[in-house]
Amino acid sequence: MARFIILSKFNSEGQQQLAKTRQLGALKAEVEALHGKLVEQYFLLGSFDIFSIVDVPDGEAAHLMTAGALTKRTIIPAIDMKLFTRLLGQTTETTGPHRWQISLPARIGRRLLRKQTFTGDVARWCKPYTVLGAENFDGLKGPAVFIANHASHLDSSALYCALPKRYQRRVAFGAAADRFYIKGRKGIKKQGWWFSLSSNSFPIKRGAGRSSLAHGEWLLEKKWSIVIFPEGARSSSGRLARFRVGPALLALAKDVPVVPMFMEGLAAIRPRGQKAQQVGAVTIRVGAPLRFPQGTDPSTATKAMEHAIDALRVEAKSARPPRPILEPVAVPTLVPSGLSLG
Amino acid sequence: MATYIMMTRLTDEGRKTLKERPQRLEEVNKEIEAMGGRISSQYAILGEWDFVTILDAPSNEVVARISVEMGARGTVQLTTMPAMTLSSFIGMLTAPK
Incomplete structure (x- = not known):
């Protein structure tokens, strides 16, 4: 809202x-x-x-x-006054990306944090959790770009859990630099390096064009897959926002397939701008991988990606069961004492 | 208590102060409360004005004083409009004469 x-x-x-x-x-x-x-x-x-x-x-x-x-x-x-004052005091300088994120120690650390970062939330809040079209992952080999609609902070966890094991081990998430990689924020869990470590994120400067994709290209070269939300922000309207061209540029530059996914139900669990969460049904639809021939125009590829996700959205809409009645539950505080999430 | 809508525009000097000391915003709010006003909500806005404040104050005189005190610093320009809740306005309109 x-x-x-x-x-x-x-x-x-x-x-x-x-x-x-x-x-x-x-x-x-x-x-x-x-x-x-x-x-x-x-x-x-x-x-x-x-x-x-x-x-x-x-x-x-x-x-x-x-x-x-x-x-x-x-x-x-x-603009809410508290938010405005906070933004005024905040620098626009960002940190990252961190190449160490694919090193062995980082991977071990991430494995230890996996439940806290990804799987715990999904097990707790996404009930029932359904993945449809997982057979589309079958023929997939090597690095890929996974794209999905974006409506909630839980999206990356839900998407991660839908991926086959071989991809879970080698996947990185494109994250908004101006939100997750701001320099000098207080609290460990707000630092850019924390996101690089725990969720294997890397910063994407929104609107910076190709220059912000260099690290993504590097990851694909190193045979790591990438998750990007092409809407560029969470959408709260229930419709798909216009897709950014970045994911297409990445896929075309490194000649990797793009896997469209549509996630449903996450906005109801934690709507944009809210902290309270409630248990809800989540359905993830996986579409057939898109492969673009050399020389495809990035905007054509972006359009194709948009169509693929929209087709999944239409499919989801026609299959939607009546909405269950949900009980709101307070968010658990997962923060150890001494740390502040603000 | 009556309600007032205060539209505020920063002057060049006000903008400078705000950039250097963002916490000044909260201090201003405290001063308004000290003069007898009560801030019920406040937003930073885009467009012709910079801030809008919904203010409860006991009388026009108190609001006038706030307006002068704030304006005298040269950091903001204020436009204050008396407001009433829509339901009481409609109530007044439909009340028998």
Whole structure:
């Protein structure tokens, strides 16, 4: 969900309507139709008539609200003040990548942390956990790029558990540099090197183009596979966001197959922006690997990847059972004393 | 207590201060509370203004004072608008005369 402030001013028709019907509430219905929530609303004296705070799934939904029939609306993205202050104090410098992440000691360390990083969460929260189309992994040999939709922090764990053992041992995750690899954050579990060690992540600078993919190419050369979420961020709308071109560039540069996967149910376990988790059903659909001939245009390959995942999404949608009733459960604190997750 | 919406725009100087000392934001909030206001929510926003604060204060006079005190530092420009909850506004509209 994204928060927006809406400043509305009645047009003359709106004023007439208000005087006549003495009713307001068009916005509330609109926001709810967009699966959003009206947080607060005030009537103002001054340059605007109504001040509203709304939560809607994304910026696109916010765009849909600009056309009010009775009011002229100014829609303003709002940032939580605590987050804003924290961001102000934070550097934009990032760390990594770490080549030692594929060394033997790092692999041993990661194996020891595996339950905490990947399998524990899936065993605890993803019930039942189903993988469909796993036979698509059968013919797969050597490094590959795994791509999937991205809706939750649990996605990488869920995806990891769906991979065959031979890939689990040699897989790295592309992670947003501006989130996981910020320099100088406090607490061990917020350090870039921690993510490199525990989940075998490597930083990808969003929007930096080919330059941020060098480490990914290096990993593929070393026969390691890569997981990337081509949407470039978690999507909270339930739809697929536009795919970034990075995964295609990697696959084309190193001539490796791309395996499309669609994961369903994870957003309900831990929606974006929330800390509380609840047990839920997870279904992962694996599509047939895509192989691109030499010289394929990256944007064509990206389109093909987008289509492949969308086809899995459509398949999932048509097979969806009625939604079970879920009990919310508080998140367990897994942090040893003395460490702070903030 | 009445509710007010305070739209704030940083001046060049305010922007500098904020970059150097981000924690200044919280200190300002404490000062507002010391003058009798109560901040119920606050956001950094994109667009014409930099921040919006929903403020509860006992009277227009208190808000005017906050406005002058804050403005006098030259770090922010404020626009404060009296607000009332939509339900009480509708209640007022539909009340028999």
